[in-house]
Amino acid sequence: MTNDNTVFVGNKPVMSYVLAVVTQFSNGADEVAIKARGKAISRAVDTAEITLNRFLDNVSKKEIITSTETIDTDTGKTNVSSIEILLAQEK
DSSP states (O other), X not given: OOSSOEEEOOSSOHHHHHHHHHHHHHTTOSEEEEEEEGGGHHHHHHHHXXXXXXXXXXXXXXXXXXXXXXXXXXXXXXXXXXXXXEEEEOO
């Protein structure tokens, strides 16, 4: 899924990402993907859980995809875990 309804999670506070997800849904999105790599994965999971449990009643987890990406660093290649949590409105 490659579209504008993707929230990339980094080092900001979790509530910043929750607000971004809620905003996507309130702007009419049917699905929103939350993506993160490495240490930000736990923040992405927190974002999804807070969004589902506190803010959006008609949204559920549709799919969770985990993978490993190889990135080039100064010291060579490194494997980094990544996650994509797909949230969708219930019909």
